[in-house]
Amino acid sequence: MADEIADETLMARYRDGDAAAFAVLYERHRSGLYRFCLRMCRDPGRAQDVFQDAWMNLVNARERYRPEARFRTFLYQIARNRVIDLARRDGHGAVSLDDDEGPGAAIAESLAAPTHDEPDRLLDRRRDLERVLDAVERLPAAQREAFLLHEEGELTLEEIAQLTGVGRETAKSRLRYALERLRAMLQPEVAS
Numbered sequence: 001m002a003d004e005i006a007d008e009t010l011m012a013r014y015r016d017g018d019a020a021a022f023a024v025l026y027e028r029h030r031s032g033l034y035r036f037c038l039r040m041c042r043d044p045g046r047a048q049d050v051f052q053d054a055w056m057n058l059v060n061a062r063e064r065y066r067p068e069a070r071f072r073t074f075l076y077q078i079a080r081n082r083v084i085d086l087a088r089r090d091g092h093g094a095v096s097l098d099d100d101e102g103p104g105a106a107i108a109e110s111l112a113a114p115t116h117d118e119p120d121r122l123l124d125r126r127r128d129l130e131r132v133l134d135a136v137e138r139l140p141a142a143q144r145e146a147f148l149l150h151e152e153g154e155l156t157l158e159e160i161a162q163l164t165g166v167g168r169e170t171a172k173s174r175l176r177y178a179l180e181r182l183r184a185m186l187q188p189e190v191a192s
Contacts (some may be wrong), residue, residue: 007071015062026055029072033079039136040083040145049087054079073159080163111171113122135185143178150175 005021007028007131013021033054036046055142057078065074142164149155161171 008067011065015065032152036148040161046086050079050082073163076153077163102177125178135182139158139178143174145176146171147178
């Protein structure tokens, strides 16, 4: 039944004192938000800090919450602001591929092989995942951000534009260029 309740309703309930509503929101958004933080920060320690700060800021802002935008946009804006603060302070690190909830968890699920697959097929899937993650890391920052907000945050173009402070067409261009670059980077190598 909780799956049918809109995020905005749950946040309003949490604002009004329903702690169980927060638990539902956290379960719904924790994986995607963590992956967004990790891919933007490129460092598991910093990503964890941003992730925890985002949730703490949400808790602290609950009394001021007004459902003027989708909850998801509100949450990702909090995380994005913290990522920007960290980037200004001391830059980015490298991404780990070994964390179960780390980068590529959603991609890994889509590439996950049934247990009966042969080891060679599993290795091929792991290589594919590594190529995708490497390609995402090589995107220019604005394109990577638009791509991650769309894929991990499931934000619309309008929400991405609002969150990043650019026009809808700019957000659309960033996402389109990100997808074009990813396709080009992920094309199979042709033997010459």
